[in-house]
Amino acid sequence: MASNPPPFAAFEWMIAWRYLRARRAEGGVSVMTWISLIGITLAVFALIATLAVRSGFRSEFVGTILGANAHATILSVGEVDPLGNLNRTIPEYGEMAERLRAVPGVTHVAPVISGGMVLVSSQTQNWGVEVIGIAQPDLADMPGIAAAEQSAGDLSRLGEGIAIGSGVARRIGVRVGDRLRITSPNGVQTPMGRSPRVNAYEVVYIFTAGRYDIDSTRAYLSFDEAQSFFNREGVADEIQVMVEDPEHVENVALPLLQAAGDRAVIWTWRDISGGFLRALEVEDNVMFIILSILVLIAAMNIVSGLIMLVKNKGRDIGILRTIGLSEGSVLRVFFICGSFTGLIGTGMGVILGCLFAIYIDPIFSFVNFAMGGGVWDPSIRGIYALPAELHLADVLKAVALSLGLSFLVTIFPARRAARMNPVEALRYE
Structure with missing residues (x-):
């Protein structure tokens, strides 16, 4: 068959x-x-x-978030001074940074000055930017800034001037070597009130991080200069932390918080951009x-x-x-x-x-x-x-x-x- x-x-x-x-x-x-x-x-x-x-x-x-921003940011809950003002600066930022560096999974720690929004001016144009004070070696470890898609100038000269985003440069019409003026409303305290503080800086570096909002609103000063300009002598506003696995930054959030101390709070990049x-x-x-x-x-x-x-x-x-x-x-x-x-x-x-x-x-x-x-x-x-x-x-x-x-x-x-x-x-x- x-x-x-x-x-x-x-x-x-x-x-x-x-x-x-x-x-x-x-x-x-x-x-x-x-x-x-x-x-x-x-x-x-x-x-x-x-x-x-x-x-x-x-x-x-x-990628652009992690390349130009911290994976986690340590802030202070703050203290109220005798005048009733909330002071959230970190005076012991050096010791806190050392404790944070010892946390497993942390690759970089950088104290910064968050100057907030200020007015930058060229000879013909004005524009509002966010100024951040950070040491030049720390800024060089940010790939989105130091190894930007497009850049001009020398980042190693940050101590001699200011680094700005390409969008800021286009808005106010400046190039590397030009000078711009920064005006901060939080200036010197006088009997007549607080007067604006104005200073001029040479543009030493222009970067394109790949994000429109960063390139058009971000500027960097050296840490020491930002301390002086924003009246932050001897303190830092926050401490930025980079980790090995930023996609799972929540795994190191608790150890970071424990190392920072009782009066610290932590914000990760997921807390800021998680909704999007x-x-x-x-x-x-x-x-x-x-x-x-x-x-x-x-x-x-x-x-x-x-x-x-x-x-x-x-x-x-x-x-x-x-x-x-x-x-x-x-x-x-x-x-x-x-x-x-x-x-x-x-x-x-x-x-x-x-x-x-x-x-x-x-x-x-x-x-x-x-x-x-x-x-x-x-x-x-x-x-x-x-x-x-x-x-x-x-x-x-x-x-x-x-x-x-x-x-x-x-x-x-x-x-x-x-x-x-x-x-x-x-x-x-």
């Missing part, structure tokens, strides 16, 4: 391939196949492109669901094409069943027809999506040129260009979703073909 053929035998693939190449008289089947193929290709392309942009946007956002990141995650999940629905709609076209194919091939199915083809073989033939469309469409969508993520810069430049510029506003987006970062996990997620839905929806019309009664199929032939 002849043994049953194994599943997905060569003749099943041959029959399926024959059905996929519809003749001109069966053009409707061919059209539906092409519609299904194009639909799945575009849906997978859109899904991969969205996941890549999402990953790139988060990576760019977090959580909103971004919610948006990502919603977009993934919406695009998954698009993939499902595209996969449903396979059902329409297979139903038409089964209807057109009713006579063939009856003959195949009559000569001994089993229900399982018929089911696999039509399953191959549907899943092959999903497989090819998914592959083409993956190629297009990966190419989009890889060449997003020239694509974005072309779109910006075609639209006459101004497509991307960094003052709203926070970053200067549309980023994309391709991850294998995102690609595999899109492939698994597309193939899973394609295989799933193919089963139902394939089962209908397999269960077709050969006698009924041949009755009117």
Whole structure:
């Protein structure tokens, strides 16, 4: 007795391939196949492109935060002086910094002066900036500033002048070597009240950190000069801490707080930007669901094409069943027809999506040129260009979703073909 053929035998693939190449008289089947193929290709392309942009946007956002800001900031709860003013400076900042450096996982500790918003002026323009006082070696350890995307000047000369963001430089029209004037409302106390303090500094360094809000509002003075200018002699406003694993900075938050002392509080970068990141995650999940629905709609076209194919091939199915083809073989033939469309469409969508993520810069430049510029506003987006970062996990997620839905929806019309009664199929032939 002849043994049953194994599943997905060569003749099943041959029959399926024959059905996929519809003749001109069966053009409707061919059209539906092409519609299904194009639909799945575009849906997978859109899904991969969205996941890549999402990953790139988060990576760019977090990278610029961590590159130009502290991972954690130690502050003092403060004390009320006899005049009723709250003093939150840290007089023992040197000893506190040493204790923080001893915490496992800490890579860098820097006392800083937070001068707040001041007015910077050139000969023709004025602009409000946030001035931070920090020692030059400490600022050199900030990759977003010292190793900025674009920079001009010499950061090692910070003690001789001021470092400003490129957005500040454009606003007030200065370059390296020019002088600008800083006006702080918290100046010298006089019998007539507090008078503004004004000083002029040479621009020694201009940086582009990659974040619009940083580049357009940030300036740095040396720590000693900031102490003198902002009346902080002998104290620091806060202590900035860098850690080995900033993505899990919460793991070292308690040890840092214990090392800082009883009157200290801690703010991590997640406390400051966590709301935006959580909103971004919610948006990502919603977009993934919406695009998954698009993939499902595209996969449903396979059902329409297979139903038409089964209807057109009713006579063939009856003959195949009559000569001994089993229900399982018929089911696999039509399953191959549907899943092959999903497989090819998914592959083409993956190629297009990966190419989009890889060449997003020239694509974005072309779109910006075609639209006459101004497509991307960094003052709203926070970053200067549309980023994309391709991850294998995102690609595999899109492939698994597309193939899973394609295989799933193919089963139902394939089962209908397999269960077709050969006698009924041949009755009117």
